[in-house]
Amino acid sequence: MSVQPKILVTSAGGKTGLHTTLMLLEKGFPVRAFVRRRDHRSKTLERAGAEIFLGNQYALADMRAAMQGVQRAYQCAPTAPNGLHFNAVFTAAAYEASLEHVVTLSQWLSSADHPSLFTREVYLSDILIGMRSEMSVTTVNPGWFADNYLMVLDMAAHLGVFTMPLGAGDVRKNAAPSNEDIARVVTASLADPASHVARTYRPTGPALLSPNEIAGAMGRALGRPVRYMDISERMMVKALKALQPSNYSVAAVTQLALYAEEYRRGTFAVNAPTDHVAHVGGRAPEPFERMVRRTVAARPKLVRSPLRSLGAMGGFLKILATRPFDLMKAEEARDYVRPPNPAFSQDDPAWLDSHRPVKTRAATVVAA
Numbered sequence: 230m231s232v233q234p235k236i237l238v239t240s241a242g243g244k245t246g247l248h249t250t251l252m253l254l255e256k257g258f259p260v261r262a263f264v265r266r267r268d269h270r271s272k273t274l275e276r277a278g279a280e281i282f283l284g285n286q287y288a289l290a291d292m293r294a295a296m297q298g299v300q301r302a303y304q305c306a307p308t309a310p311n312g313l314h315f316n317a318v319f320t321a322a323a324y325e326a327s328l329e330h331v332v333t334l335s336q337w338l339s340s341a342d343h344p345s346l347f348t349r350e351v352y353l354s355d356i357l358i359g360m361r362s363e364m365s366v367t368t369v370n371p372g373w374f375a376d377n378y379l380m381v382l383d384m385a386a387h388l389g390v391f392t393m394p395l396g397a398g399d400v401r402k403n404a405a406p407s408n409e410d411i412a413r414v415v416t417a418s419l420a421d422p423a424s425h426v427a428r429t430y431r432p433t434g435p436a437l438l439s440p441n442e443i444a445g446a447m448g449r450a451l452g453r454p455v456r457y458m459d460i461s462e463r464m465m466v467k468a469l470k471a472l473q474p475s476n477y478s479v480a481a482v483t484q485l486a487l488y489a490e491e492y493r494r495g496t497f498a499v500n501a502p503t504d505h506v507a508h509v510g511g512r513a514p515e516p517f518e519r520m521v522r523r524t525v526a527a528r529p530k531l532v533r534s535p536l537r538s539l540g541a542m543g544g545f546l547k548i549l550a551t552r553p554f555d556l557m558k559a560e561e562a563r564d565y566v567r568p569p570n571p572a573f574s575q576d577d578p579a580w581l582d583s584h585r586p587v588k589t590r591a592a593t594v595v596a597a
């Protein structure tokens with residue numbers, strides 16, 4: 230009887246980690262799921278057969294313990310400060326544990342001199358993890374997740390507006406991948422390392438969509454008209470501060486503002502969509518509207534009622550009343566190395582070169 234290698238999934242309670250864990254278990258791999266707390270997500274993973282590891286990804290001792298008896302791993306650093314530390318801890322522990330293969334979640338924007346510290350740290354981490362030949366690596370570089378749009382679905386459901394700082398409503402700037410499709414690419418690369426060694430994949434959705442088209446898909450799924458409203462960066466900061474206080478630190482909000490700038494510049498549309506979900510994940514990427522319908526079906530609170538509309542209006546007023554912070558000042562207050570000549574991705578020739586279409590090996594593709 231052949232014994233399947235054990236796989237560690239970090240950020241297993243997160244957007245891509247949860248689906249990766251479930252998909253690997255479905256394929257028969259033993260999975261250790263690294264989470265930081267026990268809650269409904271860890272229960273879901275445990276019920277599906279995962280071994281739960283409770284720990285802190287910043288702590289080398291925890292990562293060392295999590296890698297005991299493991300042969301492969303999914304490295305997914307949370308969107309949180311000190312990304313280079315997260316990744317250095319993972320890389321050091323992975324080499325000590327002699328892992329055979331790692332799939333690392335990078336970023337579409339990953340480039341050496343990016344104005345975003347988080348992105349520069351991802352770029353360095355990508356280099357560090359691939360520096361030793363005894364462990365093979367597959368890099369997955371998604372752009373702006375479809376899930377990001379779903380953060381404002383309540384507002385769309387109850388007030389009929391899709392509010393984000395994405396620029397002109399009619400320009401197609403992103404082919405957003407679903408969490409599940411990203412996880413499909415990660416899972417395939419973990420299940421069969423030999424076919425994916427040293428490859429970089431950029432999973433996308435099936436088509437570039439404009440903000441108006443995204444609003445249209447939300448409206449059809451919600452059964453009401455939804456209008457796109459381009460908001461200012463200042464308003465985005467207020468909304469993130471008012472509605473997501475526990476999810477995003479000040480440092481993360483400053484980075485999200487830079488990512489929104491990249492969105493408006495059209496960086497996520499460069500050579501997108503790709504065929505990587507179909508060719509690596511083995512399934513055609515799912516259309517955005519299907520994701521919204523799934524979310525609507527799973528969240529009864531999106532069903533309209535006068536009380537919920539009132540609640541949403543209250544949330545909107547709270548955003549208006551929230552004091553924004555100055556992004557530039559917040560950046561200046563942080564003590565970190567700055568590149569002498571920061572460059573957005575498309576102004577970096579090396580980035581443009583790395584985003585030329587790559588040929589993927591075709592898997593058997595199942596319709597979405």
Ligand SMILES: NC(=O)c1ccc[n+]([C@@H]2O[C@H](COP(=O)([O-])OP(=O)(O)OC[C@H]3O[C@@H](n4cnc5c(N)ncnc54)[C@H](OP(=O)(O)O)[C@@H]3O)[C@@H](O)[C@H]2O)c1
Nearest residue numbers: 240242243244245246265285286306307308371372373374
């Ligand atoms: N969102 C995008 O558009 C986008 C685009 C490209 C790349 N990315 C990359 O995607 C990565 C995030 O992936 P994701 O969205 O799948 O993850 P995620 O949903 O942000 O999940 C991160 C998980 O890590 C947990 N966590 C946070 N700090 C921890 C710590 N110190 N120790 C242990 N666990 C900790 C969180 O726990 P709790 O849930 O309990 O807080 C959460 O479950 C980032 O590296 C980001 O650069 C994101």
